[in-house]
Amino acid sequence: MAADPLSRVFSALADPTRRDMVARLAVADATVNELAEPYDVTVQAVSKHLKVLQDAGLVSRTREAQRRPVHLEAEVFDLMTRWIERYRRQAEERYRRLDDLLRSMPDGTEPTPPPQTGAPT
Amino acid sequence: MAADPLSRVFSALADPTRRDMVARLAVADATVNELAEPYDVTVQAVSKHLKVLQDAGLVSRTREAQRRPVHLEAEVFDLMTRWIERYRRQAEERYRRLDDLLRSMPDGTEPTPPPQTGAPT
């Protein structure tokens, strides 16, 4: 199983069934059997999906009598949003600067662009 | 290969190496060999990663002499952000309403909410 949290979250949401579960859990908590009902897979398969979501920190389970309601934990979304926004912004900034650059030299001279960088995580 | 775009994007970003490539491409376009340099995998492996990113719509390639610079396409990020924000908001709305509910009945009467779990005592 993927070591880093970001990989776990992205990987968890890469499955349509799991995304659908998240969508339904955003509306209301639900038990495993309730969650399994709409899909034509076994309850065990759904239980596995739930484990993936839980390992990704997307859901939590609380013991309530013999049932174990599943609850959506929305905070983890921030992890993704922050990652995405970071690079989206960076890319947009690039375009902006490229625009400026092109506008500032209609003669086509190459002004030796900044040196390459190493990559962050 | 995953049919729906959302699965493809999430799946593509579930790999740390691919996320790192995206991070570097946010800074500047790069060729396959340049991209491969920091990692201790073969160029072929990187080429495969690139194909995944491309199928997800995250990068595009433009033919330039014998090189094929890779370019980050940031628009696809919106697809994810929209999905995430939608359910995050929905979940937060749920909490808000639950708060209101609890605040609105200090007598402890149960107004028969939807046949839900977690009935407060």
Next chain:
DNA sequence: ACTGTTGTCAACCGGTAGGTTAAATAGCAG
């Protein structure tokens, strides 16, 4: 016309993801 560089394609391999069935665990109702 060769040679070197850049990149892809094909075949293969080990590991893991997602599904199944069958058995085990946990709690509630008689």
Next chain:
DNA sequence: CTGCTATTTAACCTACCGGTTGACAACAGT
């Protein structure tokens, strides 16, 4: 204690994923 319901665990199977090596295509430079 027995049985019913809800859920997880175990064992297994198949398919895909990420990596490899080896061969090949396209182009630049000499």
